[in-house]
Amino acid sequence: MIPTEAYLILSLALFTIGVVGVLTRRNVIVVLMSIELILKAVNINLVAFSRHFGSVDGQVFAIFIITDAAAEAAVGLGIILAFFRNRETVLADEMDMLKW
Amino acid sequence: MTSQLPFFLAHIWLLPMFPLVTAAAMLFFGRKLKNDAINVLCAGSVFISFIFSAGSFLQLLSLPQDNRIAINVLFEWLPAVPFHMLDGRLANFVADWGFQLDPLSGVMILVVTGVGFLIHVYATGYMAHEGGYYRFFGYLNLFMFAMLMLVLANNFLLLFVGWEGVGTCSYLLIGFYFHKKSASDAGKKAFIVNRIGDAAFLLGIFMTSALLGTIRFADIGPVLAKENFEVGDPRIVAIALLFFVGATGKSAQIPLYVWLPDAMEGPTPVSALIHAATMVTAGVYMVTRTSAIYVLAPSALAVVAIVGAITALFAASMGVVQTDIKKVLAYSTVSQLGYMFLACGVGAFTAGIFHLMTHAFFKGLLFLAAGSVIHALSGEQDMRKMGALSKKIPITYWTMLIATLAIAGIFPFAGFLSKDLILGKAYEKDALLWAIGYFTAGMTAFYMFRLIFMTFHGESRVDHEVEHHIHESPRSMLIPLVILAALSIAGGWVAWPEILGGNSVFIRFLEPVVAVPHELRAEAAKGVSSRMGEIGLMLLSEGLVVCGILAAWYLYIKRTNLPQMIANRLGWFYRLVYNKYYVDELYDSLFVNRAKDLGLALGAFDRTVIDGAGVNGAGWLTRFISKVSMWWDTWIVDGSVRFGARVVWLLSIPVRMIQDGLVQSYMLLVVIGLIGFLAYYFHIAHQAMH
DSSP: OOOHHHHHHHHHHHHHHHHHHHHHOSBHHHHHHHHHHHHHHHHHHHHHHHHHHTOSHHHHHHHHHHHHHHHHHHHHHHHHHHHHHHHSOOBGGGOOGGGO | OGGGSOHHHHTGGGTTHHHHHHHHHHHHHGGGSOHHHHHHHHHHHHHHHHHHHHHHHHHHHTSOGGGOOEEEEEEEEEEEEEEEOTTSOEEEEEEEEEEEEOHHHHHHHHHHHHHHHHHHHHHHHHTTTOSOHHHHHHHHHHHHHHHHHHHHBSBHHHHHHHHHHHHHHHHHHHTTSTTSHHHHHHHHHHHHHHHHHHHHHHHHHHHHHHHHSOOBHHHHHHHHHHHTOOTTOHHHHHHHHHHHHHHHHHTTOTTSTTHHHHGGGSOHHHHHIIIIISGGGHHHHHHHHTHHHHTTOHHHHHHHHHHHHHHHHHHHHHHHHOOBHHHHHHHHHHHHHHHHHHHHHTTOHHHHHHHHHHHHHHHHHHHHHHHHHHHHTTTOOBGGGOOOOTTTSHHHHHHHHHHHHHHHTOTTSHHHHHHHHHHHHHHHHOHHHHHHHHHHHHHHHHHHHHHHHHHHSSSOOOOHHHHTTOOOOOHHHHHHHHHHHHHHHHGGGGGOOGGGTOOOHHHHHHGGGSOOOHHHHHHHHHTOOOHHHHHHHHHHHHHHHHHHHHHHHIIIIIOTTHHHHHHHHHTHHHHHHHTGGGHHHHHIIIIIHHHHHHHHHHHHHIIIIIIIIIIIHHHHHHHHHHHHHHHIIIIIIHHHHHHHHHHHHHHHHHHHHHOOOOHHHHHHHHHHHHHHHHHHHHHHHHHHHO
């Protein structure tokens, strides 16, 4: 049986990759994908602890998060599409309008 | 009271009003009137005044001798003002618009309106071709109004109104040809010199009011009697001297005579009316009117006599060398006025008034005749360019000769009687005064006949251009000459002296209103005047007059080159007299230029101190303060505001660096914050475990 720590290490790795991707990539689509990675890392964590404690609560949460991620991806892509139509770019470092 | 008086005496206040009305008409609407209408109105109003004067004079004669006075009070001028007199008593200052006719003012109104009317008639001919005809007659009528006010006033203040009025008209008429600088200067000079005398006169009125508590002429004698002033009381002397200074201004006596010769710049009828017959005699009238005060001030009377005598001599000496026909007459007028003051000064006020009247006749005539000569010669006034005119303008010649005989004092012309009366009174008082007057009489005969000989006899020195135009004057000018000539002969007969079988009607007529000095009163009581002495004096002066005439004849007819030789021989003395003793220059350097210096100094003071330090200084100070205030605003007020802004801006730099708008950098901060928070949390948790 695979120990819980292994799941957590995987989860940590995924989370780290996701965070670094969010922080470093210029393309917003890649950033969205990195966010998905972070969410998946959380999901793995939830599922791992669900099995570790023999409770299904964590799995229920995971289902919620998947649903939520789907909705979020749809909204996020919609924003990106709208933004691209206005500014003809999807690069994060050119999106500096939040300071105004 | 008024209702009991006969018509004319009850309405004497109307007398000055006739000329006033026409004067107003002239000055307001005269420009639109034709010359004929102006003649009728102006001469007519003076004629009505004359008729009125004659009427009131006759009615005055019909009153009892000791009560010949009529007073009309038109209205109260100044309401009674209480004031403290010099001695502390309370009195009321009252001045009425009141008119008084007594023998003295009766004589004056007859002279003023009579001679005035003749001169008006003369002026209609003389001024016919001059511009400003209506203006001339308007001023002339205004003058008649003021002069009548002067002689009819029943108090000092109203007299002063007339006094200033005649001064103003004199100024206006001297400067009638105002486009000529010398004429306007002469007008100013007359006005300013008179102002000096007027100031003293006004002070005299104040003192009279303060000392006696009244300024009514009729009250002065009774108050003086009631208060029992001593003879020679210094306050009375002060009043008398102040009045006399006023009189020297108006009547052209030393030291204020300088304006009268210059006043000849005015048209000749003006010289005749104002500067010979009427206005300049106002001083004599005033001194006589206040004789009650003068008899209490023997020292002031002595001053009057001495100034009068010296003026008579001094002016006559200047008249001897003048070459302008009107200037000779001007100095002669000053000299004759000196005689009148001499008369007043020796206490013979009636003699002064008598000479005033005869002088009005013959000096008025002399000026009018001189005007006729000037008229005939197209404006020439220099006697060196005249001569041999007696055949060409005979009526002018004969009338002028009569006036000259009168002023020279030839028996029985008017001037003889009045001048001899004065000389006789002077002799009774003081031999030296008489000697000066006597010598002056000789000089008068000399310079007047010099004038006659240079103008009418000898060879003609007239310019050829002018010679063709010589013509006798029109009738309107000649008739007044003839009438005045008749008066110059017979005008003095009203005071035919007792010594020559007359009864001095005129003198007796005036006596009730004129005070007599105490010592004369005493002498009259003793009856010391010696008959033989009087006749002797007359013969003596006749002798000198004849000598003067012969000297003039010898110098200006017989040996015409002699005067120049004498002038050369005398050298500096001749130049001194010819230049009028440099009195004008002396006054210029002493007073006129000093006054100008004062003006310049005050002007410089205004420019530098008031304008410079004051106005400009205030401007400079305001600008300086505004600069300081602006510096404060810029650097302190605005500076602190900008400093605050700069501080906030500096502080904002790090914050701005954080807020760069990049999602990823926010994210990075979130991550760093999260890591920091976790590290802290675990640190706490770790510590808690131990």
